Amino acid sequence: MWTVVSLHISFMFYIYRTRGCRRRCRTGLIISTFGLFILAGFYGLYIGGKGVHRDDTPLWDDHGKAGLPLGLGLPADLVANREHLRQEEQDHIYEHNVQNKPKINLERADQVDKNTRHVEQNANNKIPANDVYPGHDIPWKKFPDPIILEPQPIHALHVENRNDKIHPQQLRVPAPLGDGDRPPKANLVNEGEKVVKKMTAGVGNKKKRIDDHKIHLAVVCCGDRSEETLVMLKTAIINTQQKLYFHIFAEEDLKPGLAKMLTTWPAAFQAKMEFTLHSIQFPEGENPEEWKKVFKTCATQRLFLPDVLTDVDSLLYVDTDILFIRPLESIWSFFKEFNSTQLAALAPEHEIKNIGWYNRFARHPYYGMTGLNSGVMLMNLTRMRSFGWTEKIVPIYREYKLKITWGDQDLINILFHFHPDRVFVYPCEWNFRPDHCMYSNNCLRINDHGVSVIHGNRGVYHNEKQWPFRMIYEAFSNFQLGMTPEMHLIQPLQRKLSEPKSLNLYCGKTLIQPLISTLRKVFQDNSRS
Structure with a gap:
């Protein structure tokens, strides 16, 4: 746009000085120049509002006005799901005063401790006894079995x-902070x-x-x-x-x-x-x-x-x-x-x-x-x-x-x-929450390992924001101990999760197969034992 404006000004100056120009000509040139400047200004405002980055990736969309940063590499389907994005922001503790939200700490990534390990390394570690544990300067030691004392009679x-x-x-007085502990502060x-x-x-x-x-x-x-x-x-x-x-x-x-x-x-x-x-x-x-x-x-x-x-x-x-x-x-x-x-x-x-x-x-x-x-x-x-x-x-x-x-x-x-x-x-399947599926499934392990623990935070058991979680809770609430699990728990839950109001949500699509298959396997294994 600014290139077009520059070329227009150069052409106008050339006509005015070399070819001669009457009053109407000069007026037309001036009006057209101002028009181009106005268009350039609107274009600048449009670009600034869209927040286009060097790679033409939008940094902010209309959700940015509410304080929710996007364009940080989110998949396109996440950005498109505007209603769920608004829901996430409203569910945060700042929903009563979004304007007072804290500043995003961009230095947080630099403070990651070197000892942090990936979940897979932590869950599947099989290190020989003489090796050094990753991220530590101490030999690997298997967790010892707890000391079992003689059972004492207790009341039910x-x-x-x-x-x-x-x-x-x-009385306990706090011990001095040792090496590696948080640096002490005077206050x-x-x-x-x-x-x-x-x-x-x-x-x-x-x-x-x-x-x-x-x-x-x-x-x-x-x-x-x-x-x-x-x-x-x-x-x-x-x-x-x-x-x-x-x-x-x-x-x-x-x-x-x-x-x-x-x-x-x-x-x-x-x-x-x-x-x-x-x-x-x-x-x-x-x-x-x-x-x-x-x-x-x-x-x-x-x-x-x-x-x-x-x-x-x-x-x-x-x-x-x-x-x-x-x-x-x-x-x-x-x-x-x-x-x-x-x-x-x-x-x-x-x-x-x-x-x-x-x-x-x-x-x-x-x-x-x-x-x-x-x-x-x-x-x-x-x-x-x-x-x-x-x-x-x-x-x-x-x-x-x-x-x-x-x-x-x-x-x-x-x-x-x-x-x-x-x-x-x-891993995440041991604490599966709406955050793992609100926009798409970001706990991919459940596809292979199933779901182990459901965590209904955000009050989803008692509202209509995430129907799949409410359906799961109500299924277990209605199930009576001693009933047949397949008939009175699994089948009713599967029918509920197959309803449109569940399958139309990412969480419904994400949970139905891993959850039902895990429940069936668990109850089958339990019946054999």
């Missing part, structure tokens, strides 16, 4: 009645301040080790999450053959209802499980109401499980909106994959950076390229206590509490950013 139902503040047996902890006190669990001062042959499952239930909690526990016990021990942390008014429902399960399933209803509890000296409101009600309780469940070696913590497709023995087996330093296992928050949340919006450090999702978390509590987990988490909260968005998950990401050798990352 035990309800604790405790206050928010626990009387400590022993982090006042000198000599006792950040956290030792918390006790069980009745009185009893310190009995619960039978380690059981799989321990922990969940926090507050507010209106009772129904989700019961459905999650039902999916946990359907196919699991090993005995289960449920640790349910709940508000006092929810305990009677939860206990009543669990004790009405069929006798065959009650024989496979025991449970304890714990009170919500935080370190003495901390404000319980503040910790309860960091994110969703009581979600931060998980951060203090190592100091509450002192008689438990390892457990699986899950959010209430989890549905288990495979038996718990499958995910529990990841403990054997831990090396000598790893103390927890989580799945990535996102598989690709283009739609990642942490690499685009986070105002704090986070793990790896796209962060971790804490909805399904294996925890070696013995190692976490030795590591000084609580003494590190509390100062992190005090330093970053004005910068975090997702509460306890952000605090976990910050900690593992500074201690990447302490976390094991398992």
